[in-house]
Amino acid sequence: MPRWFNIAGPCNPEKHYTISATSRLPDLSLLIEQESYFVLHAPRQTGKTTAMLALAQQLTAIGRYAAVMVSVEVGSAFNHDPGAAELAILGTWYDTISIRLSNELQPPVKQWKNEEPGNRIKAFLQGWSKALLRPLVLFIDEIDSLQDQTLISVLRQLRDGFPNRPENFPSSVGLIGLRDVRDYKVASGGSDRLNTSSPFNIKVTSITLRNFHAEEVAELYQQHTSETGQIFTPEATATAFDLTQGQPWLVNALAKEVVEKMVKDRSIAITKEHILQAKEILIARQDTHLDSLAERLREPRIKAIIEPILAGLELGDIPNDDIQFVIDLGLCKMHPQGGLTIANPIYREVLPRVLTVTPMASLPVIAPTWLTSEGELNIDALLAAFLKFWRQHGEPLLGSTSYHEIAPHIVLMAFLHRVVNGGGVLEREYAIGSDRMDLCLRYKDVILGIELKVWREKKRDPQAEGIEQLESYLARLGLDFGWLFVFDRRKNALPMEERLSTQVVLTQNQRRITVIRA
Numbered sequence: 001m002p003r004w005f006n007i008a009g010p011c012n013p014e015k016h017y018t019i020s021a022t023s024r025l026p027d028l029s030l031l032i033e034q035e036s037y038f039v040l041h042a043p044r045q046t047g048k049t050t051a052m053l054a055l056a057q058q059l060t061a062i063g064r065y066a067a068v069m070v071s072v073e074v075g076s077a078f079n080h081d082p083g084a085a086e087l088a089i090l091g092t093w094y095d096t097i098s099i100r101l102s103n104e105l106q107p108p109v110k111q112w113k114n115e116e117p118g119n120r121i122k123a124f125l126q127g128w129s130k131a132l133l134r135p136l137v138l139f140i141d142e143i144d145s146l147q148d149q150t151l152i153s154v155l156r157q158l159r160d161g162f163p164n165r166p167e168n169f170p171s172s173v174g175l176i177g178l179r180d181v182r183d184y185k186v187a188s189g190g191s192d193r194l195n196t197s198s199p200f201n202i203k204v205t206s207i208t209l210r211n212f213h214a215e216e217v218a219e220l221y222q223q224h225t226s227e228t229g230q231i232f233t234p235e236a237t238a239t240a241f242d243l244t245q246g247q248p249w250l251v252n253a254l255a256k257e258v259v260e261k262m263v264k265d266r267s268i269a270i271t272k273e274h275i276l277q278a279k280e281i282l283i284a285r286q287d288t289h290l291d292s293l294a295e296r297l298r299e300p301r302i303k304a305i306i307e308p309i310l311a312g313l314e315l316g317d318i319p320n321d322d323i324q325f326v327i328d329l330g331l332c333k334m335h336p337q338g339g340l341t342i343a344n345p346i347y348r349e350v351l352p353r354v355l356t357v358t359p360m361a362s363l364p365v366i367a368p369t370w371l372t373s374e375g376e377l378n379i380d381a382l383l384a385a386f387l388k389f390w391r392q393h394g395e396p397l398l399g400s401t402s403y404h405e406i407a408p409h410i411v412l413m414a415f416l417h418r419v420v421n422g423g424g425v426l427e428r429e430y431a432i433g434s435d436r437m438d439l440c441l442r443y444k445d446v447i448l449g450i451e452l453k454v455w456r457e458k459k460r461d462p463q464a465e466g467i468e469q470l471e472s473y474l475a476r477l478g479l480d481f482g483w484l485f486v487f488d489r490r491k492n493a494l495p496m497e498e499r500l501s502t503q504v505v506l507t508q509n510q511r512r513i514t515v516i517r518a
Contacts, residue, residue, distance in 0.1 A: 003017050003224075005224070007253050010049045010050040011050045017221075017224055017252075018223075019047075019219060021054060022055050024209055025040070025207065028040075028174075031172065031204060032059065032171075035135075035165055036204040036205070037174075037203050038172075038204050039180055039200075039203050039207070040174050040175070040206075040209065041144075041176075041206060042178070042328075043328070043329055044292060045248065045249035046247070046249070047209055047248050049141060049176070052174065056069045059137055060101065066135070066136050067136075068096065068138065068139070070092070070097070070140060071092065072154065075089040076142075076145040076147070082117060082149050083118065085150040085154075090120060090124055094107070107127065107128040110124075112124040112127060119157065122169075125161055125170055129167065129170060130168055135170075138172075138173050139174045140174065140175050143175040143184070145177075146184075147184070155181075162202045181200050183328070211245060212248055217241045217244075217251050218232075218237045221236075224255065229267075230267075233269055236269075236272050236275050239272045240254050240275050242345065243344065243345050245333075247346075253282055253287065254279065255270075279349075286350070293330075294351070294354035301322045301325060302325075302331065304322065305323065307403050308405065308432065310355075310430055312430055312431060312433065315340065327340075330343055341431060348428065352410070352413060355403055355406075356413045358401060360417060363397070364393060366389060366418055370382035377424070386516075387516075389415060390496075394408075394496065397414075398411060408518070409437050412439075412485065413426065413428075419441070423443065424444070427439070428440075429473075435453070436451055436453055438450070438469075439451075439452070449477045449479050450482060451473060453465070453485065453486050453487070454486075455488045455489060463484070466515075467484060467507060471509060475509075479511075481511060482511070486517050486518070502515065503515045
């Protein structure tokens, strides 16, 4: 049976092309030897479960430990009833342990049932550890699916048993989830988060699972080549890494789309163009992984960071915890040259595109007057269509998004998506502190460079700065013309009818820039 690229659930090396996840966690063995309790947090679908399942199997196989990975997710249905949650959790733990460990390592019969609610998990782990002839290592998955009293009860029981390890309690415990302890959700003390690690202050460290390196992406794709003969060109592999920055789910999803749908003939080599086409398909389709990221954009903590990044503004007074939170979720990363940035080019495309969904649904029916009879894009006709659209519908549509700082950007992108749906591509560039967003519209042979600026309260007219910035963008695109939008968002701005205008400016470098004031 041939193996395949996996995008759902833990990887099994017998069925899936796999990079050893434990190699991305080099310090774990030392933590376990030192009888440490620790937290492993990383974004969804980066390989946490795969890594910990593999590590548990390795630790048990060498005969030194009884190691197993269990989940507490079933307890999340009882976040306000710790007693009921314990019963659900321990029921699934027995099932999991019976499958994953041999008979001599099974826990004793359920004597913990006589314990008081709020003490059963501690009693179960104590009884099991005593009965074993080797130290117990426990990895607890989906820990941050628990909330409120149930979460605090579980953490406190682990802390209470900690001093009795290794003979009478697990020698080492790892809490596995998306977030570090301080971001676990509780409804207490006027906060929706713990903001502290005190219920689990026995942890030695919090570690995260890194993305693939470029060499590992090449190694993963080479496994497909070795088994099928189908080659990924070096340019294809490099492009996959550049687009994903090694995010494991994206790396697998691109390859899966190409080899299973686009290029089924194994004699045809996979090229850079195939990878770029697969990227567009993934973004347009918004699979579960990308969809779950998009859901996050509604959360106030995340919006407070993503909105200024998209607008090119400074972050302002954002708590350090919130910055770490978007990094832990895999949405953002710290750029090597400083500053917070979106984690990879695919996410950079997905996030603004998601925000255009509601405005796009709100758009009126627009006839494609920008296309010639041959189906080519006429830029002058496109500008005329936009001005007509903005005059009639611009102001009302600005209220269709909760991201008010970039409402004009979102509505313009929604309009342009309607344009490119016929067979084009819209690319975006933005960065903290740049005070701009650059768009590149590609439609068949036509390439149009666009820059968006906002005239904000108590700021000067951004036109001159916008022309200078657009010039450098057009130079990179190899173009001699482009559009500069200046959206006037000041309170005393002229009414839309009076301020909507266009003007062509010829720069010193002989580039023709159409300035659109809206």
